[in-house]
Amino acid sequence: MMDTNIKNNNFICQIINKDFNKNKDLSFYTRFPPEPNGYLHIGHAKSICLNFELAHLYNGQCNLRFDDTNPLKENVKYIHSIKNDINWLGYKWHGDIRYSSEYFEKLYQYAKELIRKGLAYVDELTKEQIREYRGTLNTPGKNSPYRNRTIEENIELFEKMKNGKFSEGKACLRAKIDMNSSFIIMRDPVLYRIIFAEHHQTQKKWCIYPMYDFAHCLSDSIEGITHSLCTLEFQDNKCLYNWILRNTSITHFPQQYEFSRLNLEFSVLSKRKLKILIDNNIIQGWNDPRIPTLSGLRRKGYTPSSIKHFCKEIGVTKQNTLIEFSMLEHCIRKELNQTSIRTMAVLEPIKVFLYNLDENHEEKFIVPNHPNNPEMGTHExxxxxxIYIERSDFQEKYEKKYKRLKLGNKIRLRYAYIIKAEKIEKDEHNNIINIICYCDLNTLGKKPKxxxxxxxxxxxxxxxxxxxEFRLYNQLFNIKNPEKEKNFLSYINLESLIKKNGFIEKEMGKKIQNKINTSNSKLCFQFERIGYFCIDKIDSKKNYLVFNRTVSLRDTWNTKKLEQKNITNN
Incomplete structure (x- = not known):
């Protein structure tokens, strides 16, 4: 067994350990089965880490399978992005990529098997009527008037569906289970529907497509999956999962186990809601750094190891909790503190003139790239x-608590001298454009008298x-749990992105410019006193650098909170 990023005492590991105790020859087999209808987010990362790490831990295998049963919402670009994200996290799936669409012929035959057993029928109710007939949590459903068709009639009608003889919405195949079930999903769920759309894998071969619940369990069985891991919202679906497996002639029975999904403060993780944000031009796309997609986090400067560490810390439980965003920030900040080059940048520059220095005065200082790691080298x-300083580092009006530069007081320049502000110059709009200072040349590396x-x-x-250009990202929403709000767009933070135009050090800037097009280069920095930033390789050009703030310097997450929150693994 390998050292992995999952905590091997979680309840799923306990289940697997029991399974191995019962069967020493058990071959552990799991899968990560995304629908290719959007980009992966941090919640998917939790599932990826769990499935792939368990496969390593138990010397098993993990498939990547696209559950591609709805061509109206799927796109090849999502397949490419998902593959890229999994590779970026450092995982390798077993064998070739699988697609549920590979099994469409087998799934079709299983559907016909259910019809022949009297367990499925072709229904001609509309979507609205099916919803009405299904009932509610408090009222039972009622049978469709088409429920008692003969087996022969249903076989014939299902063939007509397959051959395009019905228009969309005019017919579907439903399982015949129990319209009085306490589980609404078991009230004759739809197994197949008609969609006249070209599929990215099968092109125009099919015009009927299996529903996710029908294809998912059978695909698991076909692939020999032993442990089918999913999030808690699929807990009720487990009844249908097992019903389909029991009532078809499959020979392998996967076991489904549910764990809590990841809920993150100030974020929405629903792909449907993320697409709404994109369609309404609230964010720039799936890789916008303000949303917790893996491509957005990557663009913001997050690393695979920081995301894996985060997934390890939150653990695998059956308890739905809202994870503090500061915990995610803590994971990347802790890493960047060790790995990021230190350099200086000024985001809102104001000019300082040192009047006692000659205009030709020039000194060069060699400064460390990291204060605690000499191996990271130096720069000049x-x-x-x-010089330029931050506008926020000067204040004209006297305040006793203000400890930075103000008229009449002294301040030390990082790696350099102590200066004293003596005068200011303003433009016609009363804006400060220049601070006149005295530079004490006897203070380099020395304490004041x-x-x-x-x-x-x-x-x-x-x-x-x-x-x-510096892009400062803040939370996209003003409330902690926008997922719960029907009108979640009403809580958008209008200051989720603030852009600043300033300067970085020339030597560092030239090094960055030479590496922009190098895909493997890691361009993350700590701009001293400001925060951790990374180069935005998408928008940066040779002569125009754009930096995204990954995280601020101040760590608001206390690691003891893990104990205080009593995050359990049971």
Missing amino acids: IIFTNT NNKNPSVIHWISEKNTIPA
């Missing part, structure tokens, strides 16, 4: 008489800059 910065260390701010020399 330039100090001249004109009064032994009171002033606060430190970052800066960039005017001669050492490359312009850049």
Whole structure:
């Protein structure tokens, strides 16, 4: 067995261990079965990690299978993105990629088998009528007037469906189970419907398509899956899963087990809702850094290891909880603190003129790329008489608690000298455009004579800059659990994206420009005193760099919260 990212004492591992105790020769076989109707998100990552890591842990196999039963919502671009995300996370599926559409002929024959057993019938009620006849949680359903057709008639009608003799919505195949069942899903669920659309795998071969619940369990059986793992919303579907397997001539019976889905604060994870955000131009696409799709998180600067660590920490339980977003941020911040190059950037620049330095004054300082890791090397910065600092690091009006630069007080420039603000210059609109300062050249690497260390701010020399755009991402929603809100679009945070135009250090900028088109290069940085950023390879150009803020410097997640929240594995 291998060292993995899952906690091997979770309840699913306990089930598998019991299965191995009963059968020492058990071959563990699982799968990750996405529908190709959108991009993967952080919730899918939890399932990916669980299925692939369990396969490693128990020396088994994990398939990648696309449950592609609805050509109206599916697209090859989603297949490519899903494959890319799984590879990016570092997992390798067993053998070739599978598709439920590979089994359409077998599924069709299983459907006919149910008809011959008197367990399925062709219904001609409309969708609305089927919904009405199904009843509610408090009222039983009632039988369709087409429910008692003969087996021969149903076989003939199902053939007509297959041969395109019915128009869409005019007929469907339903299982004949129990319209009085306490499980609404068991009230004669639809097994096949008519869709006249070209399928990305089978093209125009079929005009009838199996429903997800029918195709999913049979695909599991065909592939020899031993443990079919899914989230809790499919718990009621388990009745139908097992009913179909019991009533067809399959020879392999997978076992379905459910675990809690991942719910993340300030986020929606429903692909339907994510598509609404895209269609309404609230976000730029599936890879927008404000949404927790894997491509969005990757563009924001998250790493595979940080996402795996997050999935490990939240664990595998049967208890639905809302995970704090700060926990996800803690996982990437902890990693970037160890791996990110330190450099200086100014997002909202204001000019500082050091009047006692000659205009030709130029010094070069060698500074570390990481304060605690000499192996990460150094880089060079330039100090001249004109520099930029953050506008927020200067305040004209006196406030006792304000510890940065203000008129009459001193501040130390990171890696350089102490300066004192003596005068300001304004434009015709009363905006500060220049701060006139005195630079004490006797303070490089030295403490002040009064032994009171002033606060430190970052800066960039005017001669050492490359312009850049900085994108500061905040939560997309103003409420913690927008998934629960019917009108979730009403809670959009209008400041979820703030753009700044400033500068980065020239030497660092040139190195970045040379690596933009290198797909494997990891371009993550800590801009000192600001946060962790990564280069946006999509929007950056050779002479125009764009940086996305991955996470702020301040860690609001306390690791002790794991104990306080009593996240169990049972």
